[in-house]
Amino acid sequence: MLQRFKYAAPSTRAELLDMLAERSSAAERSSAAERSSALERSSALLAGGTDLLVNIRAGVMRPSLVIDLKKVAGFSGITWSEAEGLAIRPAVTINELLREDAVVARFPLLADCAHDLASYQIRNRATVAGNVVNASPCSDMAPALLCLGARAVLSSARGRRELPFSEFFKGVKKTALAADEVLELIVVPASSQGARGAYKKLKRIAGHDLGIVGVALSKKDGLIRLGISSSAPTPVLVDGLREGEDVEALVAAAAKAISPISDVRCSKEYREFMVETFVKRLAREVA
Amino acid sequence: MRIRVTVNGDVYEREVEENRSLLRFLREDLGLTGTKEGCGAGECGACTVFFKGKTVNACMVLAVEADGSEIETIEGEAENGKLSAIQAAFDRHHAIQCGFCTGGMVMSVRELLRRNPKPSVDQIKEGIEGNFCRCTGYQQIIEAVLDASGQLGPGAKGELKYV
Numbered sequence: 001m002l003q004r005f006k007y008a009a010p011s012t013r014a015e016l017l018d019m020l021a022e023r024s025s026a027a028e029r030s031s032a033a034e035r036s037s038a039l040e041r042s043s044a045l046l047a048g049g050t051d052l053l054v055n056i057r058a059g060v061m062r063p064s065l066v067i068d069l070k071k072v073a074g075f076s077g078i079t080w081s082e083a084e085g086l087a088i089r090p091a092v093t094i095n096e097l098l099r100e101d102a103v104v105a106r107f108p109l110l111a112d113c114a115h116d117l118a119s120y121q122i123r124n125r126a127t128v129a130g131n132v133v134n135a136s137p138c139s140d141m142a143p144a145l146l147c148l149g150a151r152a153v154l155s156s157a158r159g160r161r162e163l164p165f166s167e168f169f170k171g172v173k174k175t176a177l178a179a180d181e182v183l184e185l186i187v188v189p190a191s192s193q194g195a196r197g198a199y200k201k202l203k204r205i206a207g208h209d210l211g212i213v214g215v216a217l218s219k220k221d222g223l224i225r226l227g228i229s230s231s232a233p234t235p236v237l238v239d240g241l242r243e244g245e246d247v248e249a250l251v252a253a254a255a256k257a258i259s260p261i262s263d264v265r266c267s268k269e270y271r272e273f274m275v276e277t278f279v280k281r282l283a284r285e286v287a
Numbered sequence: 288m289r290i291r292v293t294v295n296g297d298v299y300e301r302e303v304e305e306n307r308s309l310l311r312f313l314r315e316d317l318g319l320t321g322t323k324e325g326c327g328a329g330e331c332g333a334c335t336v337f338f339k340g341k342t343v344n345a346c347m348v349l350a351v352e353a354d355g356s357e358i359e360t361i362e363g364e365a366e367n368g369k370l371s372a373i374q375a376a377f378d379r380h381h382a383i384q385c386g387f388c389t390g391g392m393v394m395s396v397r398e399l400l401r402r403n404p405k406p407s408v409d410q411i412k413e414g415i416e417g418n419f420c421r422c423t424g425y426q427q428i429i430e431a432v433l434d435a436s437g438q439l440g441p442g443a444k445g446e447l448k449y450v
Contacts, residue, residue: 007288007305007351046349053308053347054328066305068352095341119417121335121342121395207416 002056009068016072016182017157019043019065024156024180043067045182047090048125050118051134069182078103086110086188094123094131094141107188109197109218113144116201119208129183132168135175135234142169142235143199143216143227148192152176153185160184169234195220196286200278201229204265212265213274215254217282219243224250226279231258231271247283254279290354294319295363303350310334312350313360321361321390325419332418335391336360342398344417361390364397373397376435377428384422392418396432405436 010016023042044063046052047070055061069075069090076091080102088097094114097103104111117123117131117140131141132152144150145165152168154161154177168176177183197218203209214229224245226238238257241250260271291300294317301316310327313319313336325331327346334345337359364371370378373396383389392415399406399414406414411432412425420428433439 002306002308004304004306007349046352049347049349049352050329050344053349056306057327066349070352118329119332120398120414121332121344121417122329122347124341125343125347207412 002053003059003062005056005063006065007068008065009071011071012073013075013155013184016067016069017155017180019067020180020182021157023065024178027179042179045069045133047127047130048093050122050126051130051136075184080106082190084187085190085192088128088186088188090127090129090183090185092128094118094126094128095120097128098123106193107144107148107195109147109195109199109216110141110144110188112197112199113140113214113216116140116199116211116214122208128186132165132186133175133177133183135169135171135173137172137233137235138211138214138230139235140199140201140211140214140229143214143229144197145186145188146227146235146237147197147216147218147225148188148195149225150186150188150192152183153187154178154181155184156180156182162187166237172233192218192220198282198286200282202274202278210265213260213271213278215275215278215282217279217286219286224283226250226254226257228254228258228275231260231275233259247280250279250283251276288351288354290351292353292355293357295359305349305351307350308346309336309338309348309350309353309358310345312353313345313358316350319360319362323387323390325387330419331388331391332395332415333388333391335394335418337394337398342394359394361393364393371397373400373431373435376431380427380431380434382424382427382431384420384424388418388420388422392420392428396428396435399432400436405438406432408433 026042043065046066046068075089077089078092078100079087094117097114128141131139150165151162195218199216201214202212211230216227218225222243224241228236236257238253254275260268262268289302313322322336323333325333329344329347335342336345339356373393377383395415395418411429
């Protein structure tokens with residue numbers, strides 16, 4: 001049984017942003033020491049619910065209000081244009097992303113990561129935005145979004161701001177989002193279209209599982225980028241690498257960027273070893 | 288909150304608490320207990336149902352989200368008391384032991400065959416990756432899916448060459 005909460009499904013962006021402003025000011029009114037628990041108890045955003053409802057069930061989150069984003073006008077759908085790039089809105093599920101022609105044709109790495117995320121029925125509910133907002137170190141979408149230079153558009157009643165995903169993740173389950181902000185848009189720039197790339201994810205089983213280590217590699221215009229998950233407090237971007245460089249240089253750059261821990265799923269040393277192994281394989285396999 | 292949902296073609300109107308999952312709503316409020324709760328956290332797939340035409344884990348959907356929606360469960364699989372082709376194949380191949388995973392498994396197989404009428408063994412495995420069978424009857428389930436999709440010739444039953 002889930003603990004009790006109220007449910008709201010705003011139909012307009014303005015309504016939603018007002019609700020978020022309210023939760024922010026409620027947290028402001030509480031003392032510094034109580035602020036994070038006050039926020040935790042205030043309200044939570046619901047998109048696919050595949051993290052939120054599990055967290056509520058486990059008692060990790062105790063919101064008094066659950067705000068459903070899926071009915072907000074303008075929060076659904078993916079659009080593609082040469083001028084604006086690929087725009088992914090908050091209610092877009094992983095399977096919707098996988099069905100989008102522009103994604104499959106222009107951003108194969110995005111599709112590769114999406115395909116590795118959980119199981120089919122979870123991909124029918126889980127959203128791209130939720131996967132990054134959750135800010136799990138083992139996010140499957142983050143490695144692709146980092147490699148492709150995607151940007152996050154954060155909106156609040158105060159206005160909009162934009163930042164690259166390399167600045168979005170702040171720690172385990174922590175993002176740059178303020179209490180009154182929502183991730184309104186994920187933009188993958190048109191300049192990244194056609195990037196060749198692939199994602200390798202180490203799991204305990206061949207079926208759906210959380211990643212133990214994940215590495216995405218992209219190649220475009222002579223540059224190589226790596227997006228690495230489950231190997232640091234946040235998903236990590238490694239850029240500034242050139243095609244044709246010795247693979248050992250890639251391995252060294254990746255090793256420098258990560259700071260894995262030993263945990264219930266594997267040891268620090270095994271993670272380091274598998275990042276190196278995946279980087280080598282990807283460098284060879286991504287033509 | 289008052290919600291109105293269509294389940295297997297029947298319309299239900301009920302008062303539900305906001306924190307009620309779709310799974311609990313189906314089982315406890317509507318008495319449709321064919322959909323099971325295994326893990327309650329999206330791992331096992333025993334609660335797989337069709338929600339707005341797509342398979343989901345009903346444990347991770349709120350009943351209030353389903354207001355105005357169509358839902359299909361295992362209770363709607365047989366028509367006029369006659370097993371569907373998928374159910375009949377599960378029966379023929381002994382793809383059911385304890386039966387706890389079967390309702391969700393059949394939902395995922397229906398979805399798989401709708402997308403891909405002749406799936407390969409690898410595609411079947413991927414299609415049911417979100418549904419755990421802890422009797423580990425996967426061998427029989429895969430054969431049942433091959434059969435339901437017309438890919439098992441006469442005499443092939445019982446042979447393991449397909450997997």
